[in-house]
Amino acid sequence: MWFRNIFRRKPLQTTQIATSQSLHALALSPRVFAQLDRMHIRSTRFIRGGGAGQRSSTRRRPAVDFREHRKYVAGDDIRFVDWKASARSEQVFLKQGEQPQETNVHLLIDTSRSMAWGKPPKNHSVLQLAAALGYLALSSDDRLHVVPFARARSPENSEAFVFKGKGQFPALWKRLRSFPVNGHSDLQQTVQRTSRMRRGGLVIILSDLLDIRELNQALSMLPRPAWETTIIHILHPHELEPVLYGDVQMEDVETGALENYDVNAQAIENYNQHLKSWLETIEMTCVENKAIYTLVSTGWSLETEIIPHLQRIRVLEPAR
Amino acid sequence: MSVSFTTPLALLGLLTLPVIIVLHMLRYRRHVFPVSSLSLWRFLNPQLSGTAPRRIPLSWLLFIDLLIAALISLALAGPQLDLAQTIREGRHLVLILDTSTSMAAVDERPSRLETAKGEVRSLVSAGIEQDAVTIIGFNTSANTIGDSRTEGPPILLNRLGEVRAGGAGANLDAALALARASIDPELPAEIHIFTDGAYKAPEFSAFDIPLTWHVYGSSGNNQAVLAVQAVVLSELRYQVFTRAANFGPDEITRDLVLSSDGQALTSVRITFPPGSSIVQTWEMTGSARKVSVHLLGEDGLPLDDAAFTTVEPAIPDQIASDRIDIALVSHETGPVLRALESAPNTSVQVIAPEVYLPGSRFDMVVFQRFLPERWPGTVTLVLEPPPESSLLGRVSAVQVSELPFPQPDLLLTDVDFTGVRWGTVWVPARVPPGIEPIMEAGPTRLILHGQTGLTELVLLLAQTSDENGTPTAFARHPSFPVLIANIVQQAAGARLPRQVAAGTPIDLPDFDHAAAVRVVLPDLTAVALGTDRSSRAVETGTPGFYDFTFTNLEGRESHISVGVNAGDLAESNILPGDWPAQVLSPPSPLTTTQQPVSLVPWILAAVGILLLLEAWVSWR
Numbered sequence A: 001m002w003f004r005n006i007f008r009r010k011p012l013q014t015t016q017i018a019t020s021q022s023l024h025a026l027a028l029s030p031r032v033f034a035q036l037d038r039m040h041i042r043s044t045r046f047i048r049g050g051g052a053g054q055r056s057s058t059r060r061r062p063a064v065d066f067r068e069h070r071k072y073v074a075g076d077d078i079r080f081v082d083w084k085a086s087a088r089s090e091q092v093f094l095k096q097g098e099q100p101q102e103t104n105v106h107l108l109i110d111t112s113r114s115m116a117w118g119k120p121p122k123n124h125s126v127l128q129l130a131a132a133l134g135y136l137a138l139s140s141d142d143r144l145h146v147v148p149f150a151r152a153r154s155p156e157n158s159e160a161f162v163f164k165g166k167g168q169f170p171a172l173w174k175r176l177r178s179f180p181v182n183g184h185s186d187l188q189q190t191v192q193r194t195s196r197m198r199r200g201g202l203v204i205i206l207s208d209l210l211d212i213r214e215l216n217q218a219l220s221m222l223p224r225p226a227w228e229t230t231i232i233h234i235l236h237p238h239e240l241e242p243v244l245y246g247d248v249q250m251e252d253v254e255t256g257a258l259e260n261y262d263v264n265a266q267a268i269e270n271y272n273q274h275l276k277s278w279l280e281t282i283e284m285t286c287v288e289n290k291a292i293y294t295l296v297s298t299g300w301s302l303e304t305e306i307i308p309h310l311q312r313i314r315v316l317e318p319a320r
Numbered sequence B: 001m002s003v004s005f006t007t008p009l010a011l012l013g014l015l016t017l018p019v020i021i022v023l024h025m026l027r028y029r030r031h032v033f034p035v036s037s038l039s040l041w042r043f044l045n046p047q048l049s050g051t052a053p054r055r056i057p058l059s060w061l062l063f064i065d066l067l068i069a070a071l072i073s074l075a076l077a078g079p080q081l082d083l084a085q086t087i088r089e090g091r092h093l094v095l096i097l098d099t100s101t102s103m104a105a106v107d108e109r110p111s112r113l114e115t116a117k118g119e120v121r122s123l124v125s126a127g128i129e130q131d132a133v134t135i136i137g138f139n140t141s142a143n144t145i146g147d148s149r150t151e152g153p154p155i156l157l158n159r160l161g162e163v164r165a166g167g168a169g170a171n172l173d174a175a176l177a178l179a180r181a182s183i184d185p186e187l188p189a190e191i192h193i194f195t196d197g198a199y200k201a202p203e204f205s206a207f208d209i210p211l212t213w214h215v216y217g218s219s220g221n222n223q224a225v226l227a228v229q230a231v232v233l234s235e236l237r238y239q240v241f242t243r244a245a246n247f248g249p250d251e252i253t254r255d256l257v258l259s260s261d262g263q264a265l266t267s268v269r270i271t272f273p274p275g276s277s278i279v280q281t282w283e284m285t286g287s288a289r290k291v292s293v294h295l296l297g298e299d300g301l302p303l304d305d306a307a308f309t310t311v312e313p314a315i316p317d318q319i320a321s322d323r324i325d326i327a328l329v330s331h332e333t334g335p336v337l338r339a340l341e342s343a344p345n346t347s348v349q350v351i352a353p354e355v356y357l358p359g360s361r362f363d364m365v366v367f368q369r370f371l372p373e374r375w376p377g378t379v380t381l382v383l384e385p386p387p388e389s390s391l392l393g394r395v396s397a398v399q400v401s402e403l404p405f406p407q408p409d410l411l412l413t414d415v416d417f418t419g420v421r422w423g424t425v426w427v428p429a430r431v432p433p434g435i436e437p438i439m440e441a442g443p444t445r446l447i448l449h450g451q452t453g454l455t456e457l458v459l460l461l462a463q464t465s466d467e468n469g470t471p472t473a474f475a476r477h478p479s480f481p482v483l484i485a486n487i488v489q490q491a492a493g494a495r496l497p498r499q500v501a502a503g504t505p506i507d508l509p510d511f512d513h514a515a516a517v518r519v520v521l522p523d524l525t526a527v528a529l530g531t532d533r534s535s536r537a538v539e540t541g542t543p544g545f546y547d548f549t550f551t552n553l554e555g556r557e558s559h560i561s562v563g564v565n566a567g568d569l570a571e572s573n574i575l576p577g578d579w580p581a582q583v584l585s586p587p588s589p590l591t592t593t594q595q596p597v598s599l600v601p602w603i604l605a606a607v608g609i610l611l612l613l614e615a616w617v618s619w620r
Helices: A020-026 A030-036 A083-087 A122-139 A166-178 A187-195 A215-220 A265-288 A302-312 B008-029 B060-076 B112-126 B153-161 B172-182 B335-342 B479-491 B600-619
Strands: A039-041 A050-055 A060-062 A068-071 A093-098 A104-110 A143-149 A161-164 A201-207 A227-235 A246-252 A258-263 A292-297 A316-318 B002-005 B032-035 B079-088 B092-098 B132-138 B142-147 B189-195 B211-215 B223-234 B237-246 B252-260 B263-272 B276-285 B290-295 B306-310 B324-329 B346-351 B364-368 B379-383 B393-400 B423-428 B435-441 B444-452 B455-460 B499-501 B516-520 B526-529 B544-551 B557-565 B590-598
Touching: A020 A122, A030 A122, A030 A302, A039 A122, A104 A122, A104 A187, A122 A143, A122 A161, A122 A166, A122 A201, A122 A227, A122 A302, A143 A166, A143 A187, A143 A201, A161 A166, A187 A201, A187 A215, A215 A265, A227 A265, A258 A265, A265 A292, A292 A302, A302 A316, B002 B008, B008 B060, B060 B600, B092 B112, B092 B172, B112 B132, B112 B153, B112 B189, B132 B153, B132 B172, B142 B153, B142 B172, B172 B189, B223 B252, B223 B290, B223 B306, B223 B557, B237 B252, B237 B263, B237 B290, B252 B276, B263 B276, B290 B557, B306 B499, B306 B544, B324 B335, B335 B346, B335 B364, B335 B479, B379 B479, B393 B444, B423 B444, B455 B479
Parallel strands: A104 A143, A104 A201, A201 A227, A227 A292, A246 B032, B092 B132, B092 B189, B189 B211, B324 B346, B324 B364, B364 B379, B379 B455, B499 B557
Antiparallel strands: A039 A316, A060 A093, A068 A093, A143 A161, A246 A258, B002 B079, B079 B590, B132 B142, B223 B237, B237 B276, B252 B263, B252 B290, B290 B306, B306 B557, B393 B423, B435 B444, B444 B455, B516 B526, B516 B544, B544 B557
16 A cells, blocks of 8 residues: 555665675686786885895895995905905905895784675775785785784784785685674774884785774874885775765664765765865875875776776885 | 535545655655765764754655545545536426317327327426426316326326327316416426317416417318207107208318118218208108217318217116105195105105104105104205204204305205395204215305215205294295205216217216116227226217116116217317417526536546556556
8 A cells, every 4th residue: 555655665775785705706816916926015125124035125244246345354254255345455345235034014904894885895895905915915025914903802803814925825815805894993903013013014004094083193103114104095986976865864884873964965065075185184194104195996996907006106016 | 616525524634644744754764874984974064964854755655645645535525516507497397188079180190189198298208307297188177187296207108198089178277277276386387288279268367377388270171960869759750850060161061871770871961061050850760779970071070070869768767767756754845845846757755753764765855853863874855953863963043144155066056045044044063974064154054965874965954934834035045946956856866868978977877776887988898887986977088879788786787878979069160269379488497506516436536546656656
């Protein structure tokens, strides 16, 4: 009858929260692997590393590839004495070269519930991008720390997983897929735990940054030159250009709070202005803390848009 | 044109409209849209946010729901569109149909009467729904043929179909009086008169009801046998007189044929000058019972081309005796005895009251200043009742000076007591039931007449002679013997006439003389009237011989024929005479009324369509 329509609940017309079952289809394609094999994550030599790696460092050692001289001291290997330079002087000089090192790459992945919003959800893009960046780190013999961050009841949400070597990529992929998506974003606590590591390293934060109150404090814990921080801001296209209209009741997927709004053209215009202001605030905070900031839409393709974009802003660079 | 509501209170249902709007707002509030974070939206104008949407969610569904609720409320209120409609008001149609003989004229095919009946039928059919219709027929008298208020139109039309022309005379006054009496005072009346106008037009100046005339007939070419009479000259000779007339404008020659007992005896060729009448006499040998005269050929009214009569006396001994035996029970033999003896065919026997035997067989008994213990069971005349009796109780005397006021009664035929000084009048304490006054003077009853048991009783309460035996003014009045003769005639029983005019009913003898009656009509149909007969007369419409067979109480039969003749000086002249121009009544008034047309079916149909539309909008 006519009145049944009043109580009939219409199907939602906006984006849905995705489930983890769909993550299996997000594996990187061979073409992406081929693309990634030709580049690596850019970092400065001032980052303190350790062990044997492929990254340049400020550390020196007697080597054939000449970087600089130093005076010979007893016990040095005489094979590295620069006899010609020593002949022109009254001292014996030893040839020194650069000692390559490994770098700690920290991938801080936002696994709060808001990352599961959108269609496709934002964590799909994050999963692919984290896999790509992890692959690059493992290819460069870096020590990869994958840290999901969200204020959740499960301890898995704050545990750091360490990977080393290219052969660890399948384990990395499996781990990435297993991260639950729930709870609130907890960036400050996660950064604080990361900053306790003495050596420093590359920190790449993948988040929608919907709670920016702690962003400044978090970034201040990762000072240069020991830490090089890159923030990749992941947003859904509908967050950049909302499609809602009319009298709606909005539900915050993280907090469950409900609010009623009358979304009209003026409201959309105001939304765009405030969105722009919000993004500028985040970028300014990053600049002040010497962090690299970039905005990535989940609507972008990893192969054709995200990786070239990261290359363009010099987060990635061609391999030597 | 306006709209009204039968149940305006149902319009309160329109209060459901805000409820539907609220339900729609509630429904829209239930739409929850998940967002990644409300922080992105908190900057919105606070005036636009709240706990519930403030704007009415305009949608097709809301519009249809509101429309459906409004229409249902409207339908419950019973809206009516009052359309101005011009209709003819119901009326009472009184249709007066002339059934006299002249209406059988065939100058209008099939006849004037049938043509008139066709128009009557059309009027009845046209007003069958809203009109009341009364059909009255008239010739020598007027009678109601049918009335739609008491019987259905089919019965009315059936009775109309049975009407036949017959009857000499056109008593239009009686018909109009009957029409006026039958008019429904609640309805506008309209009287239609269907006649050929072959009679003198009555005066209508005082008639206040619209009359519409339907006059038929144009040709006056008619010849008729106006009269026939057969007289027995001797045992084997009889004489027949007849009068024939030509009412046409041209001279015409026709053969006049004499028939006896169904056999043509002789004929004579007669040339009629225009507007003339001719007497023809035949002296015939032999004996005959029934004689008829016919005009051969055709004319405008075939019905009056023959005349019929009987030769022998019409009253056989078994029905009525030639002498009326009367017993006068009285000590006086003054004016009463003289009046009784002056009546024709009477044999009066004076009996002293002391020797009167109640069981004596007389055709009539007259009691003067005496009354027996019980009524004698025959025609009884009571004159000057005694002061005390068991039949009338105590009788007192009053003086009467008012003028007498007579009632219509056969006993008062040719009786006129105007100017009589009544003097003393006897007033009985009680009057037998069934005895009604036929003449009164103020509150005092002078003459009473009626049937009580087997006795036909006449009470003559005026004094006829004083103490000295001198007749009073009443007894000396010329009308007194006429009144007595009329009473004696009542005692004589019925006498069938040898011939009557068509339309005149033939009175039948009472039950004592004819227990059973069988009549063979001119069209050879037989009608049997037994002991349960309700009518005391036989209607005569069709001319010809009406052959009666009477059976008395002893079982003996007697046969009498009565000739019924249509020829009449007035009726046979079928040419409408000095008749006024046709008068037409004004047309029936048209009335503008507000005809309510219910809008509920249309509204419900619209609701049905809207429901289908809503279903389509909802499920598409």
